[in-house]
Amino acid sequence: MGVKMRVSQPGRDVIDCLIVPLVTVSIGPHITRIGRLRPLGPSPDHVQKPKSNPPSDLDIRVSRTIPAEVANLNDAPVYRVPHEATFDLQLGAFYVKVGTFDRFSAALESDINIGFICGFCGRMANIDIEGILKELPSDGRVPKTKIVCTLGPASRSVPMLEKLLRAGMNVARFNFSHGTHEYHQETLDNLRVAMHNTQILCAVMLDTKGPEIRTGFLKDGKPIQLTEGQEITISTDYSIKGDENMISMSYKKLTLDLKPGNSILCADGTITMTVLSCDPGAGTVRCRCENTAKLGERKNVNLPGVVVDLPTLTEKDKEDILGWGVPNNIDMIALSFVRKGSDLVTVRKVLGANAKSIKLMSKVENQEGVINFDDILRETDAFMVARGDLGMEIPVEKIFLAQKMMIYKCNLAGKPVVTATQMLESMIKSPRPTRAEATDVANAVLDGTDCVMLSGESAAGAYPELAVKIMARICIEAESSLDYEAIFKEMIRSTPLPMSPLESLASSAVRTANKARATLIVVLTRGGTTAKLVAKYRPRVPILSVVVPVLTTDSFDWSVSDEGPARHSLVYRGLVPLLAEGSAKATDSESTEMILEAALRSAVEKRLCKPGDAVVALHRIGVASVIKICI
Numbered sequence: 001m002g003v004k005m006r007v008s009q010p011g012r013d014v015i016d017c018l019i020v021p022l023v024t025v026s027i028g029p030h031i032t033r034i035g036r037l038r039p040l041g042p043s044p045d046h047v048q049k050p051k052s053n054p055p056s057d058l059d060i061r062v063s064r065t066i067p068a069e070v071a072n073l074n075d076a077p078v079y080r081v082p083h084e085a086t087f088d089l090q091l092g093a094f095y096v097k098v099g100t101f102d103r104f105s106a107a108l109e110s111d112i113n114i115g116f117i118c119g120f121c122g123r124m125a126n127i128d129i130e131g132i133l134k135e136l137p138s139d140g141r142v143p144k145t146k147i148v149c150t151l152g153p154a155s156r157s158v159p160m161l162e163k164l165l166r167a168g169m170n171v172a173r174f175n176f177s178h179g180t181h182e183y184h185q186e187t188l189d190n191l192r193v194a195m196h197n198t199q200i201l202c203a204v205m206l207d208t209k210g211p212e213i214r215t216g217f218l219k220d221g222k223p224i225q226l227t228e229g230q231e232i233t234i235s236t237d238y239s240i241k242g243d244e245n246m247i248s249m250s251y252k253k254l255t256l257d258l259k260p261g262n263s264i265l266c267a268d269g270t271i272t273m274t275v276l277s278c279d280p281g282a283g284t285v286r287c288r289c290e291n292t293a294k295l296g297e298r299k300n301v302n303l304p305g306v307v308v309d310l311p312t313l314t315e316k317d318k319e320d321i322l323g324w325g326v327p328n329n330i331d332m333i334a335l336s337f338v339r340k341g342s343d344l345v346t347v348r349k350v351l352g353a354n355a356k357s358i359k360l361m362s363k364v365e366n367q368e369g370v371i372n373f374d375d376i377l378r379e380t381d382a383f384m385v386a387r388g389d390l391g392m393e394i395p396v397e398k399i400f401l402a403q404k405m406m407i408y409k410c411n412l413a414g415k416p417v418v419t420a421t422q423m424l425e426s427m428i429k430s431p432r433p434t435r436a437e438a439t440d441v442a443n444a445v446l447d448g449t450d451c452v453m454l455s456g457e458s459a460a461g462a463y464p465e466l467a468v469k470i471m472a473r474i475c476i477e478a479e480s481s482l483d484y485e486a487i488f489k490e491m492i493r494s495t496p497l498p499m500s501p502l503e504s505l506a507s508s509a510v511r512t513a514n515k516a517r518a519t520l521i522v523v524l525t526r527g528g529t530t531a532k533l534v535a536k537y538r539p540r541v542p543i544l545s546v547v548v549p550v551l552t553t554d555s556f557d558w559s560v561s562d563e564g565p566a567r568h569s570l571v572y573r574g575l576v577p578l579l580a581e582g583s584a585k586a587t588d589s590e591s592t593e594m595i596l597e598a599a600l601r602s603a604v605e606k607r608l609c610k611p612g613d614a615v616v617a618l619h620r621i622g623v624a625s626v627i628k629i630c631i
Contacts, residue, residue: 143475144542144574146170146451147468148205148418152178152459156187160464161194165202167468170570171451172202173334175459176320177209188328201577203331203567205361206324208317210336211310213301215266216248217241223294226271234264234273236283249301255280257306267299269392302392307368312336312343318350326354331567334384338362341375357564361418361571365389370402373409382571383410385449387421404447411448412494414536416571419444420453424471428461438474445478448487448538450573484540485514491537501625505618506533509627513539513616516629520609522599524548524580524592524619528565534618535572542608545569546599548580578602592619600630 148171149155149164161172172191174184188204195202218224219241226232226244233246236255240248251257255278258264264273264287273287312335321333335347344362348355359381364370366389377383385403394402403419410417423441424433441452452471458464488510499507513521522544523531531545547566566577580595596617603609615630 141476142168143472144479145445145449145475146571146573147471147475148173148420148451148453148571149458149464149468150175150207150453150455151187151191152456154460154462155458155464156190158190158193158197161191162198163465164458164468165194165198165200167465168472169202169458169468171205171332173205173207173453175207175455176317177207181320181324184324185328201563201567201570201579203570204328205332205334206320206330207334208320208336209314210317210363211308211312211314213249213251213254213303213308213310215242215295215297215299215301216250218247218295218297219243221297223296225292225294226289227292228289230289231276232273232287232289234285234287247295251301251308251310253309255283255285257308258285258303262306263304265302265304265392266295267293269302271295271299302366302389304393305367307339310337312338313347313350321347321350325358326351329564330358331564332359332361332382332571334361334363336363336386337365337369337389338376338380339366339368340372341379344376344379359568364406366393370394373406377409377413377415380415382416382418384418384420384453387419391421403444407444407447407449410450411491411536411538414533416450416573417448418451418453418571419447419449421455423452424454424457424467427457427463427467427470431463431466433467433470438470441471441474442478445475446482450535451571482538482540484538487538488514502530503533503536505625505627506530507537509534509616509618510537510539512627512629513541516614516616518616518629519613520544520603520615522546522596522603522615522617522619522630524595524599524617526565528569530618531569531575532572535574539574541574542576543574544578544599544603544608545575546578546580546595548595576606576608592621596630 147168149169150173151161152175155161155164174187176184191202191204216238224242224244224247230244232244234254235246235248236252238248238250240246242248258275258278260275260277262275264275265271266273271293272290274290276286276288278285325333333347335343338344344360347360351358361382361384362369362376362380363384363386364373364376365386369376370390370393383406385406387399387403390402391399407417407419422437423444424437426432426434426437444452452475454464454467454471457467461467492507495503495507509521509523512518518541520541520543521534521539523534524546525531526548528545528547531543534543545566547563547569563579566579569575569577578599580598596619600609600615603615604611609615616627617630618625618627620626
């Protein structure tokens with residue numbers, strides 16, 4: 001079966017094709033593949049045929065070239081079509097437009113010289129009506145996608161934290177934009193009690209407040225009324241108490257960085273102002289209000305497209321990290337408003353010796369960060385698609401493009417990525433998410449995200465446990481529809497050669513699991529690197545990452561490695577960490593076999609596999625690495 005597709009262009013002949021069910025759409029740095037298409041009739045005369053006999057199915061790819069032609073790209077015949085095409089599907093006309101970037105195209109065009117085709121999702125396997133109507137079995141399955149929960153007033157008690165852990169929370173986020181060190185310490189102590197009671201591991205994330213610009217205080221502390229078309233003056237003197245004629249903002253270089261025509265967004269974008277003039281001498285900016293709204297005290301400010309001269313790591317952030325994070329042995333820091341790779345180098349210098357045990361997660365939240373995304377990705381350990389502030393810096397209709405680009409590049413780099421902001425926002429008050437929210441979570445999973453995040457839903461919502469349970473069920477359903485074989489092939493195709501020996505082993509373990517129809521991959525690791533590389537290739541089965549303790553000595557004292565590598569793996573899709581016990585066996589092979597047997601027993605207890613199932617094991621014996629199938 002297939003779908004008839006007609007690609008038509010002004011002044012050109014029409015090419016009729018058949019689009020077969022095994023179609024793929026992926027966003028890559030060079031090519032978007034829209035499907036495997038079979039021409040129904042002879043090609044038009046102006047379409048040059050390849051010299052060799054073409055295969056029965058041709059990869060039809062879309063590039064931003066104007067004429068329709070066949071070109072050799074990577075020695076494969078490729079049809080190229082222009083920006084717009086009309087596809088006649090069995091279910092009706094389907095219009096496809098190759099999207100382009102406008103306001104921040106410079107950030108992306110160098111690496112993505114293609115547009116995005118909306119239509120068939122290449123990461124998805126075939127879906128039928130029965131699969132849609134079939135109810136999800138309640139067999140205790142857990143999602144491969146990890147869940148990050150922000151802790152707050154609604155979720156900081158020991159009983160609630162135990163419920164969240166059992167519901168599927170993998171990472172606890174401490175938002176240092178709010179609360180004192182004492183407040184967060186009490187929450188962390190409760191979390192550790194809950195982990196002990198449930199015997200469920202959870203990673204700890206410190207989310208920095210980061211640099212920010214805020215409006216000042218107001219006369220009498222009351223909100224002021226702004227009307228559309230009204231002119232207002234903004235002063236950089238933060239001691240001024242504002243009114244309808246003048247307000248203050250906390251950024252001293254406002255008059256130097258802004259230009260007439262720039263936009264200023266206040267209070268989460270609910271108020272928009274256009275800059276009319278700047279007076280650096282007086283420290284004032286004259287603006288026009290573009291909408292009618294009320295402005296309260298100390299509201300956040302965004303300057304879209306403006307490069308602000310503020311440090312990524314503020315003094316408050318340093319105090320939070322060194323005074324609270326380091327003493328509490330946190331696992332990762334989510335850095336707000338990362339704008340370039342050197343920001344991460346600076347933070348690692350601040351961490352000093354602790355930089356090895358604390359992973360850095362970058363949050364790109366402005367256009368400068370988007371422009372420098374590749375530079376940031378090289379330096380960071382993990383990434384968060386923070387759609388809140390980013391959605392104020394770029395047009396709202398471009399957010400999905402930025403999200404897909406960032407997730408795709410993180411997948412190729414093998415670095416975990418979190419998709420965040422308003423995923424189940426309505427569940428702050430409602431026991432059921434909107435259909436759009438459920439689709440948003442599922443689409444993030446289909447895009448390739450490693451984690452999805454709850455903010456206000458778990459921190460201050462009325463249904464924190466239910467929000468985690470529903471998010472987990474959505475993730476399980478989305479994961480069940482993925483075409484893992486196609487994803488694996490895409491990852492192999494996109495990985496530059498030669499591979500490192502370790503990555504070659506990791507990808508081979510996934511290939512073996514796919515071919516052997518294994519139900520589990522077991523990886524014995526010390527630092528977690530091997531298991532993380534296995535996760536990069538997105539196997540259809542879970543990965544039991546058995547963290548083997550490492551004994552070290554300074555000739556006087558012996559010490560054993562902590563559980564840090566196990567907790568770090570909690571942001572990688574599909575990884576299930578397990579702490580192995582130390583062994584006193586005489587040889588490596590005896591010790592390895594003992595740990596592997598214990599891991600398989602634990603896997604059966606966790607219902608990751610059953611006796612008699614095929615399990616792929618990856619481990620080392622001496623200097624050799626071994627992949628074997630255990631039954």
